[in-house]
Amino acid sequence: MLSSASKLTIRAILRGGTTSARCAAVFTTTTTTTTTTTRLSSACLTLPAMHKSSFTRAGTRISAEDSLRIKHLEYRNQPTPTLPSGAATTSSSQAQGLPTTTAATTTAAGAAAGAVCHTPIAFPKNESQAARTNRDDAPTSNFKGFSASFPCMEKEAERRAAGGPEPMYDRVVSGYEVYHHKTPFQLYHGGVLPEFNIAYETWGTLNASKSNAILLHTGLSASSHAKSQAKNTNPGWWEAFIGPGCAIDTNKFFVMCTNVLGSCYGSTGPSCINPTTGEAYATHFPILTVQDMVRAQFHLLDHMGIQKLYASVGSSLGGMQSLTAAALHPSRVGKVVSISAAAMSHPLSIAMRHVQRRVLMADPHWNGGQYYKGIFPHFGMKVAREIGTISYRSGPEWEERFGRQRANPESSPNFCPDFLIETYLDHQGELFCLKYDPNSLLYISKAMDLFDLGQGFESLDAAFHRIDMPALVLGVESDILFPEWQQRQVANKLRTTGNQSVVYYQLDSIYGHDTFLIDVNSVGKAVKGHLENE
Numbered sequence: 001m002l003s004s005a006s007k008l009t010i011r012a013i014l015r016g017g018t019t020s021a022r023c024a025a026v027f028t029t030t031t032t033t034t035t036t037t038t039r040l041s042s043a044c045l046t047l048p049a050m051h052k053s054s055f056t057r058a059g060t061r062i063s064a065e066d067s068l069r070i071k072h073l074e075y076r077n078q079p080t081p082t083l084p085s086g087a088a089t090t091s092s093s094q095a096q097g098l099p100t101t102t103a104a105t106t107t108a109a110g111a112a113a114g115a116v117c118h119t120p121i122a123f124p125k126n127e128s129q130a131a132r133t134n135r136d137d138a139p140t141s142n143f144k145g146f147s148a149s150f151p152c153m154e155k156e157a158e159r160r161a162a163g164g165p166e167p168m169y170d171r172v173v174s175g176y177e178v179y180h181h182k183t184p185f186q187l188y189h190g191g192v193l194p195e196f197n198i199a200y201e202t203w204g205t206l207n208a209s210k211s212n213a214i215l216l217h218t219g220l221s222a223s224s225h226a227k228s229q230a231k232n233t234n235p236g237w238w239e240a241f242i243g244p245g246c247a248i249d250t251n252k253f254f255v256m257c258t259n260v261l262g263s264c265y266g267s268t269g270p271s272c273i274n275p276t277t278g279e280a281y282a283t284h285f286p287i288l289t290v291q292d293m294v295r296a297q298f299h300l301l302d303h304m305g306i307q308k309l310y311a312s313v314g315s316s317l318g319g320m321q322s323l324t325a326a327a328l329h330p331s332r333v334g335k336v337v338s339i340s341a342a343a344m345s346h347p348l349s350i351a352m353r354h355v356q357r358r359v360l361m362a363d364p365h366w367n368g369g370q371y372y373k374g375i376f377p378h379f380g381m382k383v384a385r386e387i388g389t390i391s392y393r394s395g396p397e398w399e400e401r402f403g404r405q406r407a408n409p410e411s412s413p414n415f416c417p418d419f420l421i422e423t424y425l426d427h428q429g430e431l432f433c434l435k436y437d438p439n440s441l442l443y444i445s446k447a448m449d450l451f452d453l454g455q456g457f458e459s460l461d462a463a464f465h466r467i468d469m470p471a472l473v474l475g476v477e478s479d480i481l482f483p484e485w486q487q488r489q490v491a492n493k494l495r496t497t498g499n500q501s502v503v504y505y506q507l508d509s510i511y512g513h514d515t516f517l518i519d520v521n522s523v524g525k526a527v528k529g530h531l532e533n534e
């Protein structure tokens with residue numbers, strides 16, 4: 001935790017579209033006319049010690065106290081890949097048909113005549129590596145193989161046999177409010193929802209003129225529970241970022257967070273009952289876009305009488321929503337923040353979500369999405385999350401954290417989680433898989449693939465041109481899902497299409513895409529500076 005005396009000096013460039021005037025040192029502890037002091041109250045700084053000490057990569061450290069370095073970037077010195085200028089609207093491509101894969105526990109079977117199958121490993125379990133290396137390697141028999149024991153698969157088989165009720169996603173969180181939209185809602189790709197709910201939570205106080213509201217948009221699988229509050233005291237997913245004196249200061253702002261359309265934490269999604277059939281929507285739910293999610297949120301704002309947001313803030317999918325809100329309703333968004341997002345998903349990120357969906361759909365219990373009264377596709381969901389986790393963190397972090405260590409170096413190598421990185425992924429998959437509706441994962445991850453900020457506008461540039469309010473764009477060098485070059489594209493596009501006030505930060509955190517969830521010091525301070533800078 002940082003002491004109250006700790007400080008962060010972040011340098012940024014603010015450049016107008018045609019002017020080269022710059023305003024450096026936006027956030028610093030030194031008071032100048034172009035300076036805003038940016039401090040997070042110590043109550044917000046709950047970053048575990050591990051997260052600070054693990055930053056050992058070479059780089060420009062801005063201050064001794066801070067674990068992350070924020071680099072000064074000049075647009076003109078950065079080669080920037082170009083975005084296509086037209087809005088390439090991707091057509092809906094709902095996955096067709098069911099894979100026929102059956103998941104059977106494999107057993108080794110020796111094919112060759114005379115082969116010895118299921119031979120127990122001859123080496124004593126606790127034999128040291130040195131002893132193994134020094135062993136006289138003259139074989140004592142013609143064949144000695146692997147002991148075909150797969151405890152992780154046996155556990156999975158037991159779970160399948162037991163079945164069990166579908167987890168109740170809407171019980172995972174409680175204490176949210178619900179906006180009920182009573183009339184049919186037309187979606188971008190042609191679907192219509194007869195009605196919908198949006199779950200939301202709020203923190204701070206809405207002022208009399210309703211001018212201090214900040215809409216916080218979530219990533220793929222988050223609920224509206226960004227912060228603990230009286231009706232739900234569990235820590236939220238941005239717990240340390242929101243509160244008095246924090247990055248989003250609830251002494252100043254009224255913060256709202258919604259659960260997106262298509263999700264499973266109180267908003268209408270595939271696990272909800274379709275009022276026209278009395279059955280769960282499941283995979284009859286219409287294909288969604290990020291724009292549909294944001295349009296639903298603006299119905300909630302209308303309902304609350306909030307004409308103009310002080311700011312729209314989001315990371316990842318939330319950053320896509322944040323940019324979309326600003327493009328759809330520029331007159332209703334005062335400031336925009338986009339962290340680790342993009343103007344459109346790039347092929348590698350689509351590929352990573354594709355394999356998550358395929359592995360989920362390959363679980364026979366997924367059953368075409370009709371598992372709500374059957375057996376939950378636990379294994380498919382778990383492995384999908386493991387793949388997702390690979391895209392959320394980074395190789396450098398894992399190198400530092402796990403290296404090549406095995407969970408139990410004295411045990412024989414095996415095909416169940418063995419290396420620490422494997423047990424980590426296994427744990428992350430297990431932690432998450434019962435907390436989220438598999439069909440929501442399909443729909444929302446597809447919406448991310450389909451995302452194109454230019455959708456519905458004349459061109460991508462036309463969409464960017466509408467985002468004329470002060471903008472903060474933040475990227476992370478180790479992010480493979482939403483690479484830093486995409487953040488630079490967003491910042492550059494904003495600037496070249498006429499935005500007079502764009503701030504871009506590049507962080508060299510090793511936490512990859514998840515940096516926005518972990519690094520309150522750097523991400524939080526950048527957000528606070530942007531929100532509070534006049």
Ligand SMILES: CC(=O)SCCNC(=O)CCNC(=O)[C@H](O)C(C)(C)COP(=O)(O)OP(=O)(O)OC[C@H]1O[C@@H](n2cnc3c(N)ncnc32)[C@H](O)[C@@H]1OP(=O)(O)O
Nearest residue numbers: 219220221316317392420421423424425427431514517518
């Ligand atoms: C794509 C989008 O739109 S949004 C982004 C998607 N990202 C997410 O959803 C991220 C979800 N992850 C989280 O929420 C995490 O808790 C974070 C990011 C907030 C915090 O991350 P960290 O503090 O680094 O936690 P970490 O990833 O190390 O996980 C800790 C857990 O792993 C366990 N663990 C750590 N190493 C190992 C290991 N080698 N083997 C087994 N388990 C391990 C810990 O015991 C701990 O378990 P617990 O949670 O049951 O107590």
